[in-house]
Amino acid sequence: MRFRVMLALAAAAIAGCTGQLGGRDGSQPGGDGDGDGDGGGITLPDGTESVSLLPARIRRLTNAEYAASARALTRTTAAPSDGFAPDSRQDGYTVNDAQRVDPVLAKQLAGAAEALAAEVKGKLAELAPCADPAAQGESCAADFIKSFGGRAYRRPLDTAEIDGLLGVYRVGAKGATYADGIELIARAVLQSAGFLYLTEIGDGSGGSALALTPYELASSLSYLITAGPPDDALLEAATSGALSTSEGREAEVRRLLQTSAARDRIVRIVREWLGIDRIAMTAKDSNVYGEFAGVRPSMEIETEAFVNEVLSSSNGTVGELLGADWSVIDEPLRGFYGA
Structure with missing residues (x-):
């Protein structure tokens, strides 16, 4: 499956939940603590342990x-x-x-x-x-x-x-x-x-499971997908009650995924996942790596451009992301790599 499709579907799946969080006692979301999912929330797949998948938090x-x-x-x-x-x-x-x-x-x-x-x-x-x-x-x-x-x-x-x-x-x-x-x-x-701060704590009316408020849902979706605050359309969806249904949330997620902010967010997450987002802050012994300081800015640009290219214009697979024999480089890197 294409890497970009996996990311999009993962975000859409998160948007398709009921908005309930795991209970404070570690029980299954929406459940009654026995792990069978009969508490009116989401039923997890067979064999899934009863755990708090999304604990209430303020970050x-x-x-x-x-x-x-x-x-x-x-x-x-x-x-x-x-x-x-x-x-x-x-x-x-x-x-x-x-x-x-x-x-x-x-x-x-x-x-x-x-x-x-x-x-x-x-x-x-x-x-x-x-x-x-x-x-x-x-x-x-x-x-x-x-x-x-x-x-x-x-x-x-x-x-x-x-x-x-x-x-x-x-x-x-x-x-x-x-x-x-x-x-x-x-x-x-x-x-x-x-x-x-962002809150994911509900309004206290959910009992053993926490239901996010419509505005918490809007903020959670927006910052998850775009790393920014909800726009007017998403706030309107929160106000109108459209986010109370999985279809309404999925529609908003798919809309947000088409924005440039969403692409930037995905690129940032992939770079953090691979540990290649801090090259600009990386130092090496100049006596051993004398050329590194001169090409470090180019390497920083390369990592972002490469991930973006895999996601947008190439095959978009995990295999290509991790094993590509090509990159996106400028003149300083061309000389440094001997390309």
Whole structure:
């Protein structure tokens, strides 16, 4: 089977689940703990052990996911996570629930939030329009909070959250301007747990098994496939209830798989799987490998271009991925390889 088809079907299969997670006691998803799948959830194949396949979790965005989220939210053209500390990894993968915010990263997040908020302040006409800031500033700020905050948290905000951010606006605008208040809201949101973390914990109404909320499903699917936040169509599917059916989820997955972001995501996963995504950070003894530093950037480009070529234009099989006698190289590598 073609490698790219396997990846697409795997993602579609994940989207086709009921949205229930394994019970806290380690029981089968949707089951009653005896492993027979009669609890109204998914019945696993015969011989499958009763295990918690998808434990409830809260995980921090990776650096790549943070950058994609910040761009979608603020429309920045910068790379806001480029200076961040490297992601923690599990088995080589950056997407995991071991990510933490230590003092070093907290400082970097604060700096990125300040820079991004300044950009938001300069885009009031696009992101926080207000016809009469002097008289309607707080009303306009409330609209901005619902729009900007809802996109940042990837779900509608509740009353307490809106009121809390309105308090932030009043602090920023007091003795200053409407724009200053909006800037402070943006800084607060971009450093909030609602923006930095993804939840897969449901709303507490699932009993022994956890059912993701529609907005958690939308975020889970989007970050799984595109490494970025849900778009308008996926959020609309969450709001309308379309994600409550396996057909609705599969339709959204197939749509997302056609995007360039999905291709970039698959390439990243394959490179992490093969352990070839950190060449730019690899060092070798220059006395032994004198040419390595000069061709290292080309090797970094080669690994990404090669995986992308296998997935898009070649046979797309695992055999070719691991055993191809060709590559995609530039002039420095041509000389280095003697090609």
